[in-house]
Each structure stands twice: as C-alpha cells, then as structure tokens.
C-alpha cells in the first residue's frame with residue numbers, strides 16, 4: 591500500500607527476527623509492528639522475552655537477522671554506519687539506572703547532551719533551563735547527582751534525553767528503581783513529553799503503571815508479539 595509520508599509510521603518492524611551469534615533460539619521471531627508518530631507504547635513481557643532486543647534494533651545497536659526495521663523512514667539494514675549517530679540524535683534514551691555523569695552538575699549533565707552534538711552556546715543556554723523547568727528541577731540545577739533522590743536523578747536523565755527534542759524517546763524500565771509514588775511522577779512527566787508529539791516506547795515490568803496509564807500495550811513472549819492492544823493492561827484482563 592502506498593502511504594503519504596505524513597502517515598508513514600515512525601517505527602516499522604516488518605517480519606523482524608533476531609538471532610544472536612552462537613544462539614539457536616531467536617531473541618525476536620517474525621515481529622511485525624507499526625508505531626505511529628506521537629504514540630505511547632508499553633512493551634511488556636517476561637524476562638528474556640525480547641524487549642531489550644526490540645529497543646536495541648530501533649537504536650541500531652543491533653541489526654535484524656531477517657526482516658526490516660524502519661525508523662524515521664530509514665531502512666536500518668541499509669543505513670550506512672556513518673549515518674547511525676544522526677539516527678540516534680533523533681532518539682532519546684532513559685534507563686533504569688539513570689546513567690548520569692557523577693562529576694557534573696544537573697545542568698552540566700543536560701548541557702553535555704547538546705555539546706556532544708555541536709549545539710551553539712546560545713542554544714544550550716536557552717534549552718537547558720527550559721528543559722529543567724519542564725522536569726521540575728530548576729531549583730536543583732547546580733546540585734551533583736549524588737545529592738539527588740532516585741526520582742530526581744531520573745528526571746535529570748529524562749531532561750538529558752529530551753533536551754534535543756527527539757522524535758522518539760525510549761525508556762527501558764525507567765521506574766525499575768523507584769517507589770510507586772515517585773514512579774507515578776515519572777510517568778506523568780513521560781506523558782507530558784509524549785503530548786509534545788514525541789513517540790514514547792517504554793519497556794517495563796511495572797504492572798501498576800501500565801494498568802493506570804491505559805496506553806497501547808505490546809506484549810512479547812519468547813520473541814513473538816502475543817498481544818497488541820490499544821488501551822491495554824499489563825496482563826490479559828479475562
């Protein structure tokens with residue numbers, strides 16, 4: 591089918607399989623999924639079901655063994671290596687363990703993400719405070735990461751991932767180290783980011799969060815998509 595560029599999914603998996611070298615079992619097995627611009631998607635499934643592999647393929651940290659992965663209109667199997675950094679600039683990433691630079695302040699952590707992609711000093715001076723305000727950390731911009739709570743550190747990580755206004759935000763277990771109340775705050779923030787038009791894909795084991803948010807849920811089992819629901823819960827409902 592011919593689609594207009596505006597309607598083309600921002601992420602398309604076409605019969606994607608991934609078998610890691612030396613493994614007999616596929617980490618992903620004939621996965622076909624379309625994710626449209628602006629969607630919020632939870633990726634759920636037992637440990638080892640293939641969630642991280644799915645996310646790594648989007649980032650081109652790994653390549654499909656079979657099938658095609660398209661991100662932002664690019665066929666990642668055919669994307670030249672030197673174009674990979676440009677692809678990754680359009681994708682913010684957030685992890686369970688925050689991954690902040692411990693010897694830099696909150697503001698410096700966020701600014702660093704812009705420095706490495708060559709943004710001008712005036713852009714950095716504008717975008718960093720604006721983004722820290724969005725995540726509710728304006729007051730703590732000069733603090734060091736170890737002076738912050740886990741929830742605050744995750745907010746810094748989200749600010750760093752979003753400061754460049756990426757097309758896609760990938761979050762791998764972002765609430766995995768946080769208590770339920772703090773997790774809910776992080777989810778509200780991801781929801782706000784999603785409402786700006788950024789596509790959010792979040793891998794999680796947090797049933798409470800998934801049940802509360804009622805977003806699209808894609809469930810993997812043994813590398814296969816076994817459920818894809820528009821306003822799903824963590825598990826099957828009946």
Ligand SMILES: Nc1ncnc2c1ncn2[C@@H]1O[C@H](COP(=O)(O)OP(=O)(O)OP(=O)(O)O)[C@@H](O)[C@H]1O
Pocket residue numbers: 610611613616617635636637638639640641642643644
């Ligand atoms: N680098 C690798 N080399 C070999 N096998 C791998 C590699 N990474 C993952 N696998 C295997 O691929 C399968 C899927 O793993 P993956 O990490 O994608 O699952 P997951 O759903 O993210 O799990 P978790 O919830 O524990 O993070 C597993 O069987 C795993 O052992």
